[in-house]
Amino acid sequence: MRAVAVLCVLAAPALVPCLPAQGMGGGAKAVARGSTRARLDLPGPKIEFRDIAAAAGLSASNVYGGVTTKKYILEMTGNGAAIFDFDHDGNPDIFLVNGSRFSGFAPGTEPTNHLFRNLGNGKFEEVTTKVGAAFAAPKVARGAAYADINNDGVLDVLLTTNGGPVHLYRSLGSTNQSLRVKLLGTKSNRDGIGAVVRITSGSDKHWLMMKSGSSYLSQSELVLTFGLGSKTKADTVEVQWPSGQVDKLSNINSGETVTIEEGKGVTGARPYGKKYIPFSKCHPEQSERPAFLASAKKADPSLRSG
Ligand SMILES: [Ca+2]
Ligand SMILES: [Ca+2]
DSSP states (O other), X not given: OBTHHHHHHHTGGGGGGGSOSTTOGGGOEEEEETTTEEEEEOSSSOEEEEOOHHHHTOOOBOOBSOSSOOOSGGGTSOOOEEEEXXXXXXXXXXXXXXXXXXXXXXXXXXXXXXXXXXXSSSOEEEOGGGSOHHHHSOOOEEEEEEEOSSSSSOOEEEEEETTSOOEEEOOOOOSOEEEEEEEEOSSSOTTOTTOEEEEEETTEEEEEEOOSOOBTTBOOOSOEEEEEETOOEEEEEEEEOTTSOEEEEEEEESSEEEXXXXXXXXXXXXXXXXXXXXXXXXXXXXXXXXXXXXXXHHHOTTSOXX
C-alpha cells in the first residue's frame, strides 16, 4: 500500500461513486471509469478526483500486512497522519506514520515515518532522513499528532507504536515566522471546532479549519498555526464561526499565540518563548541536524551552532 492511501482517506467524497446511484439525492448519478478515475455527476459543477500522488512525489511505500494479502483488519486500516506546516513557509506539509504486520519485522527492517515537505508547486520532497536520525529510525507506528509542547511556536510531533514506547519529537524550527490562533467560542462550541480562520499577510493568503480527529486514534492540539515565511504580521484575520458569527481583525503580530473570543476579538496574547536551542544539547547522541535548521542557520547569523 502506498502513501496515496492517506490521500484517499482525506478525499473520502471520491468514494461516493462506488455506491449505487439509486437512493442518492438530487438526481445524482454515479459514473465509474476504472479503478483510479471516477466522476460524480451532480446538478452543479462537475467534481472529479485523479490520483496524482506519485506525480506529486508521494511515492514512499507504506507497509500494512502482506503486499497482496491481509490477515487482520488492523493490517488494512492505515495509520496516523497529520498535515501541518512544520517549517512555517506557508505551505502545509504531510507527516505519515507507517507499518502494521502482526507477523512482525526482522530487526532493522521495520518501516519508518515519512515527512514530505510541500514545495509549493504541487510537488513534495521527502525529508524524513534530513530531520534527525531518531525521527527516521525504523519503527512500527500507529497514531500521530502534533502540538507545540514548549511554547516556542514550533510544532512538535508525537507518535505511538505497536506494543512499544511513545515517541515525542521536539522540532527545532526555522527562522520563518508564524502566528498561532486559539479560539474561544461562546455561541459556538467552546473550542471553535468547525470554525474557519482566514488570514492575509502581504500578498499571501492562508486558511485553516479548527477540527477534531483526522488521525488514527489521535488528537492534535486545538490551536491553529499559520506559517508566515518572512512576514512579521498578519494584515487581516477573519474568523467564521459555526454559529454564523464573523469576526474581522487586523494587524496581528507574528511570534505569539492569540486567543480570539467569539464576538469580542482578541482577548489574550502569549508571546513565544525561547527558540533555537542547539541541537547537540537536545540530542547529544545524534550528529544529524534538521535540514530546515541548517537552512535557517544560513539565513540567520544569530543562530547559534550546536
Ligand atoms: Ca511547509
Ligand atoms: Ca515546539
